[in-house]
Amino acid sequence: MNRKTLVLPAVAGLLAPLLAACGGSEDARAITVGTTDQFIVTEDAPAPLDPAYAYDTGAWNILRQTVQTLLHVPRGGGEPVPEAAQTCGFSDKASESYRCTLRSGLTFADGTPITAEDVKFSIERVLKIKSDNGTAALLSNIDTIETQGTDGIVFHLKTPDATFPYKLSTPVAGILSKDKYAADKLRDGFDVDGSGPYTMKVEHEGDKATRFVFTKNPAYKGDITLRNDKVELRPFADSDAMGAALEHDDIDMMARSLSQKQIKDLTETPKEKIRVTEVPGLEIRYLGFNTEAPSVEQKAVRQAMAAVVDRGALVNLVYGPTAEPLYSLIPSSITGHATPFFDEYGEPDPARAAKILKDAGVKTPVKVTLNYTTDHYGAETAKEFEALKNQLVASELFDAKVQGAEWSTFRTAQKRGDYAVYGLGWFPDYPDPDNYIAPFLDSGNFLNTPYVNETVREKLIPRSRRQADRNAASPVYAQIQKIIAKDVPVLPLWQGKQYVAARDDLNGVEYALNTSSDLLLWELGRGTA
Incomplete structure (x- = not known):
């Protein structure tokens, strides 16, 4: 079914000023992005989206939308900057002690306040579970974690590590709620709860996820600016099926992964209303x-x-x-x-x-x-x-x-x-x-x-x-x-190299996939802005 027949009446009134500026009520529909990543719950991997286990690009692309970290890498790259934190930095010249202060009024999506204890719990949980996926290795240089009041947290490292701020910007260091995640075991299934820019609902057939729906989190406080209110991520069996969906306007963008033939065809013989963009890649x-x-x-x-x-x-x-x-x-x-x-x-x-x-x-x-x-x-x-x-x-x-x-x-x-x-x-x-x-x-x-x-x-x-x-x-x-x-x-x-292909009414495409192949869905918008 062509998505242009789908309307979201509940949010249409709220979006009216934006729609008038960007060119029509059709823009109210959710932006839909295709991926060839597959998300499957198995006996050996029952918790593919738990930050203590997840360690592949597809899973991290889900978590980055929903789970907040103390820092994040800004648009265009560079050193990490505060996200859930207000400030962060080494407090010694040896790069062995790293202190962060949380933003004021930070809460999980359900309204529960976030404190330094939640940060401590989340990272100690990763180290305690120590899954066989290698995830905990990113944080294994942490010796102890000290909380200072409700908003201060200090990481004491075993050895100096100038790369530690980058590690705190990855989903493995995502801030989780004790009410939703056990301290000593993984959370099975596809559910994810956090304080990130979106909340998420997932559709699945049996053990296989078929659609992720990200909706703007009204409780979010952080460094990210959202350019949309709703994005869907839809897995496809292969790049050909994903490409056909883009051509028929069933999706707005395909990111991971275009085939070499698709890139060649779209570059040499462009299709009407579809454009291909090369973005920096480090794969x-x-x-x-x-x-x-x-x-x-x-x-x-x-x-x-x-x-x-x-x-x-x-x-x-x-x-x-x-x-x-x-x-x-x-x-x-x-x-x-x-x-x-x-x-x-x-x-x-x-x-x-x-x-x-x-x-x-x-x-x-x-x-x-x-x-x-x-x-x-x-x-x-x-x-x-x-x-x-x-x-x-x-x-x-x-x-x-x-x-x-x-x-x-x-x-x-x-x-x-x-x-x-x-x-x-x-x-x-x-x-x-x-x-x-x-x-x-x-x-x-x-x-x-x-x-x-x-x-x-x-x-x-x-x-x-x-x-x-x-x-x-x-x-x-x-x-x-x-x-x-x-x-x-x-x-x-x-x-x-990395390429994305998108409908020509979608903007922000060049920022939506960074050098680490992270999908930054909040960068996408409609119209000419």
């Missing part, structure tokens, strides 16, 4: 390894794969101009970027890979299975992994095959260690080199990897965090990246 894709799995436990096998993979050919075949080869975990636009994998292995060289394997006494061909998720990163993922398999097989050093699984199954199996080789993407929690290193190599990491390098974990990561001037940390990140290139616990492949 990376990589292969991860279970370094205890028999097929890849020998470092030589992983090094040989690094010497064989042709990133340029992969990108050209599958992604075209929407991606570029990556020779580091840290993308080119982030401080600390280098090219350690190119420096170590150079251009793809099967002869060199063969020597690496021979010198290590590894019999060839090495049997490997490349595991990928079929429904989380876009339509091209299957083609990408088929291309990777073909490159490995063509070297005559590997007997490779591919295996796909839905995200709900894939992620659980990956964390459990079922896969020797697997493909993942990373959208940064915050735009700092630390967030391209610690989630893969620090304790309690996102990958749940058995790989441990004590020098990186105990010395280099803490040293990098002492630098308030992040440019000054670059030499430390260069050391870390050289170690990664030699040990190959992960193999970076490419970094991508």
